[in-house]
Amino acid sequence: MHAWPASEVPALPGQGRDLRIHDTATGGLLTLAPGPVARVYVCGITPYDATHMGHAATYNAFDLVQRVWLDTKRQVQYVQNVTDVDDPLLERAIRDGEDWTALAERETALFREDMTALRMLPPAHYVGAVEAIPRIVPLVERLRDLGATYEIDGDHYFSVEADPHFGEVSGLDAEAMRLLSAERGGDPERPGKKNPVDPMLWMAAREGEPSWDGGSLGQGRPGWHIECVAIALEHLGMGFDVQGGGSDLAFPHHEMGASHAQVATGEHPFARAYVHAGMVALDGEKMSKSKGNLVFVSRLRRDGVDPAAIRLALLAHHYRADWEWTDQTLPEAEARLGRWRSAVSRPDGPAADGLLTEIREALAEDLDSPAALAAVDRWAERQEVEGGTDTGAPGLVSRAVDALLGVAL
Numbered sequence: 001m002h003a004w005p006a007s008e009v010p011a012l013p014g015q016g017r018d019l020r021i022h023d024t025a026t027g028g029l030l031t032l033a034p035g036p037v038a039r040v041y042v043c044g045i046t047p048y049d050a051t052h053m054g055h056a057a058t059y060n061a062f063d064l065v066q067r068v069w070l071d072t073k074r075q076v077q078y079v080q081n082v083t084d085v086d087d088p089l090l091e092r093a094i095r096d097g098e099d100w101t102a103l104a105e106r107e108t109a110l111f112r113e114d115m116t117a118l119r120m121l122p123p124a125h126y127v128g129a130v131e132a133i134p135r136i137v138p139l140v141e142r143l144r145d146l147g148a149t150y151e152i153d154g155d156h157y158f159s160v161e162a163d164p165h166f167g168e169v170s171g172l173d174a175e176a177m178r179l180l181s182a183e184r185g186g187d188p189e190r191p192g193k194k195n196p197v198d199p200m201l202w203m204a205a206r207e208g209e210p211s212w213d214g215g216s217l218g219q220g221r222p223g224w225h226i227e228c229v230a231i232a233l234e235h236l237g238m239g240f241d242v243q244g245g246g247s248d249l250a251f252p253h254h255e256m257g258a259s260h261a262q263v264a265t266g267e268h269p270f271a272r273a274y275v276h277a278g279m280v281a282l283d284g285e286k287m288s289k290s291k292g293n294l295v296f297v298s299r300l301r302r303d304g305v306d307p308a309a310i311r312l313a314l315l316a317h318h319y320r321a322d323w324e325w326t327d328q329t330l331p332e333a334e335a336r337l338g339r340w341r342s343a344v345s346r347p348d349g350p351a352a353d354g355l356l357t358e359i360r361e362a363l364a365e366d367l368d369s370p371a372a373l374a375a376v377d378r379w380a381e382r383q384e385v386e387g388g389t390d391t392g393a394p395g396l397v398s399r400a401v402d403a404l405l406g407v408a409l
């Protein structure tokens with residue numbers, strides 16, 4: 001499917017340094033040294049509801065990853081999926097008496113609008129689960145032919161025992177895995193399973209649910225983890241640089257995806273770094289569809305909020321932190337946006353070469369966007385208090401904030 005339009009990334013003098021980023025699998029910071037084309041896969045939405053601030057914070061983090069890489073003069077191959085058939089989507093469509101494809105198309109269109117408004121760089125390949133089925137089926141067949149699957153009533157399961165590296169992404173013990181599996185879409189209690197956390201690869205057709213021709217697997221639909229693996233292997237291949245998503249994807253989604261890919265290809269690792277963004281809370285609870293405590297990007301936009309202020313609200317928090325959206329979050333971001341716009345609207349100002357270096361250093365060090373914002377704040381403060389005579393400075397600040405932070409001043 002098509003993605004969304006790209007906002008231009010202004011050219012900056014010099015170049016940034018290689019990104020050091022926190023890898024969940026090793027639990028520490030890694031300096032990534034991608035080739036001339038850096039490769040990143042970010043798990044996309046299940047389109048049954050609008051984009052909330054938790055999603056936006058995740059996509060903001062991986063947008064920064066790309067901006068740091070682009071600033072090292074690399075190209076970026078960015079791939080994202082849309083889980084456009086899955087249980088939550090079908091359940092919502094039934095609840096609302098709506099056709100599930102119409103629901104998925106409407107919410108995906110709204111997501112594109114939100115991403116465009118927030119100046120998130122679009123993926124080169126934006127792929128739906130449904131359109132990936134012709135790649136998913138042979139991949140599951142391959143896992144089966146390698147002896148890594150088993151069947152329960154026509155449903156094909158992946159046996160985690162098939163991957164000697166299973167468990168390396170999340171580093172969790174068996175009991176923690178079992179609990180998270182139950183919480184996050186797995187079926188650890190189902191009789192007949194070899195390991196309670198074994199995930200479904202291909203679900204046999206259910207009465208009243210959509211299904212597709214699965215060749216030798218039978219009529220059915222794909223599991224969630226194998227969807228991302230098929231899409232990533234097609235467009236990125238093994239050993240790509242960053243597998244990204246929210247921290248709630250580390251297990252089971254990214255753990256299972258890595259195992260599927262490693263068993264299917266016989267290679268390791270699936271990704272060089274597994275990078276996870278923190279959760280956003282509202283009223284003390286994680287923002288989630290199931291709890292209904294959501295702040296939607298589209299609703300704020302409809303209320304006339306400048307998307308640049310929403311973006312600044314996201315950037316004010318470190319991507320790995322869990323943080324809370326409060327009544328103060330947006331007014332603070334709007335005030336900062338106002339100060340910055342006023343500072344760059346003057347014909348001259350304090351020299352900004354040092355500021356550019358500070359923003360680059362902050363982002364290259366595990367995407368420290370709060371430090372980058374603080375550096376811009378200091379420049380804007382000096383502009384306000386002392387001013388300056390550098391006629392190139394306001395333009396340079398404006399371009400740097402746009403290119404590296406995705407905020408148009």
Ligand code: ZN
Pocket residue numbers: 042043044081228253
């Ligand atoms: Zn995924």
